[in-house]
Amino acid sequence: MKYQIITTFIISLCCNISLTQAQEKNLEPVLDSTALPQVLLKGTSIKSELTHTPAAVNRLDHRELNRNSPTLLTSSFNRIPGVYTQAGALNTNRITIRGIGARAQYGTTRLKAYFNEIPISTGDGQTVINDIDLEAIESVEIIKGPNSSLYGSGLGGVLHLFAYQPRNERSFAKISSSFGSYQLLKNTASVGYSDKKKSLFATYNHLQNEGYRENSEYDRKSFNFNGTFYSGENSAISFLGNFTRLKAYIPSSIGKTAYRENPESAAFKWISAEGYESYDRFLLGISYRQHFTDNLENTTSVFINSRDAYEPRPFDILKENSFSMGARTRFNYKTELFSLPAEASLGAEFLNENYYGSNFENLYEEFPNQGSVRGSQIANLEQDRKYYNLFAQLNLQVFPKLKLVGGLNVNFTDYALTDLFEEDEIDQTGDYQFETIWSPRIAALYELNSTKNIYLNISKGFSTPTVDETLTPQGLINTSLKPEIGWDYEVGFKGNWFEDFYTEIALYSIQVNDLLVAERIAEDQYVGANAGKTDHNGVELLLKYNWKITSAIILKPYASANFNFYKFDEFIDEGQDFSGNDLTGVPDQKINIGLDLIAENGFSLFSxxxxxxxxxxNDENSLETDRYQLINIKAGYDFTIFNDFQINLNAGVNNVFDEHYAVSTLPNAVGFGNSEPRYYYPGNDRNFYGGVEVKYLF
Known part of the structure; x- marks a missing residue:
């Protein structure tokens, strides 16, 4: 039945497009308070408007990112069709794009993330972004699906964060405080300065939360600073720095009985060991942009990224340190090719990451009620990863209404392992290299009229195995592992109707080969293996409407939805054939409907x-979660006193009807001994929050 509904909708939409194109005159975009504005994307190698980009790209601005509680950057990502975010705790998140990364065990893999063009994903493809505070982010752009011709490794897509920049040419100082359920407390202080020559911003915040579940206390301090200095009209130098200190306890997943009867509980071994993770993380980058002529420009960035971490777990204690440095450069050139307008982008990216990891015995069972106690060392490894990425893209305006895009990426990834543990007879030391990967892309965009476009995109992507996946049960490097490879075939429509009504629809098919799966060797340990192929077929819809009820009130209803048909094409794991089963760890339907109200008197309501x-x-499809629905509401009031003081008051409720649901899952959990498989991360019950912000304009 749902196939018929989707097919009917698509046919109706296509017919409506054709009829409207025949009847409408070309409309110039109206950029008043009610019209949906043209959005210029910054995360693509050649900048273009959102509606004129032949790829599935979505953008969340500062207001959209802050329409929820102030704790998680990713809490707004579920507004995007095709993106599903699971948050087992404030420090345990999994972001999947079009089903890619759904089988990851404890975090986000198979995508790339950048902060102002500085990579924040590790060299082996793991991504943590929730320790970057909301206050530091102005917008997020999400490129969905394999687009390795732009950014290299990242089969699921690309997350691009852009730092907040003051633009009103006035200095300001701002303080805010948020509070709520589970002893939530967040204090923030920010300053900004902007004039015609420079733009500077800095923010510090301290976030504390005891959490809904046992053993889930969270404490994060972060400091972010960024700025741009302009040298005339032709050059600018920018910088970005971010420091985070985190200590977050881990409740981990629980079994079905505890999930139903005592969802506030933590996994027994994790609470006995008082398991947690803590780290200091530092990111620094400098970028220089130069316009040599009206047609030629270059942007070059250099960056460093370090992380010093300590993580006591029931099965061992992990101490790790990573340091990476790299550079990225891109030349853009406007010219004519065969007398046709063209724009080319050519660039390179290099990342060198040095990783140290030491494992120690955890003696918490021998020292009851003392939490984790470090014992003898059981492993000590050093790994150096080098990542080389060359990319090129050409946009060619073949006809006034037809644009073609071609791209190519070449990637080289190698790593060297040094076994520093001499107390066993196993020596893993060696140099390893993945095969050179060529990733082409071809796309086309056709302008139906001045406000509506259709596009076609065919692209290839890949993801390399993580450090954990490259290890065998004996702790050796598995040199037979291959990167996952995926091809994306996509057609879509983007357009405005009646100036105030924006729609997107995308139909795609992604075929993934050499699927990397996690095989469990202990209760909380796993290794990787290439075990098959998956098909990711889906439909995505996005609707936005700006409705000006009166001169003082605007309603902004929206709806996003994705309907997924993700299957194992060929998948045999340990002799069991799962071919034809639904893909593990991802829902086949996700719908997000909302209504925002903005009033001229400063009142706002987000729902x-x-x-x-x-x-x-599990891969057998013998067990699944219950479907659920969540309702969240937030209200705010902005007003000004004494001309220069801007005040914001806000309050919100999450999970209004106290739904019992699994906010995250652990795919293919295995029960050891008499214990149940621990599949479930319970979602928070009904919870409240509020806040006050005071901003002074100098």
Missing amino acids: NVLFVSEIPL
């Missing part, structure tokens, strides 16, 4: 309903 269908918990 949304999130529907999530059942999620298969």
